[in-house]
Amino acid sequence: MISSIKNKLQYALLAIPAFAQENNIDIKPSGFGDEITTMTIGGIISGAISLVLLVVALVFFFVLIMGGLKWVMSGGDQKNVEAARNQITNALIGLAIVFATFAIMKLIEVIFGITILGGIAVPTFNK
Numbered sequence: 448m449i450s451s452i453k454n455k456l457q458y459a460l461l462a463i464p465a466f467a468q469e470n471n472i473d474i475k476p477s478g479f480g481d482e483i484t485t486m487t488i489g490g491i492i493s494g495a496i497s498l499v500l501l502v503v504a505l506v507f508f509f510v511l512i513m514g515g516l517k518w519v520m521s522g523g524d525q526k527n528v529e530a531a532r533n534q535i536t537n538a539l540i541g542l543a544i545v546f547a548t549f550a551i552m553k554l555i556e557v558i559f560g561i562t563i564l565g566g567i568a569v570p571t572f573n574k
Contacts, residue, residue, distance in 0.1 A: 497564050504545045511538035
């Protein structure tokens with residue numbers, strides 16, 4: 448056992464001089480971290496708003512899916528069907544609020560010429 452550890456240690460020590468021969472160690476690769484140096488408070492807030500909208504929309508979408516699964520799995524029990532219907536209704540209301548918030552923010556961007564949702568673009572069909 449000790450001889451096995453000794454052999455592995457000898458092989459590891461053979462690799463050390465190869466790493467020590469490097470003269471130039473590039474700590475910051477080119478193009479890495481350039482976004483961090485150009486961050487502003489407005490950009491951070493814009494990114495946070497975009498992230499919150501995305502997370503909330505995903506949560507409501509999964510609540511909607513879970514409500515649909517509850518409805519399918521209810522087996523015709525009226526109480527479970529009603530609970531699933533309420534969950535689906537609440538999820539749809541939540542999604543409508545999230546998309547209305549997105550639309551209002553885009554409208555504010557157009558009217559005032561400011562950038563609130565910098566990272567989110569509305570998809571279009573033309574290039």
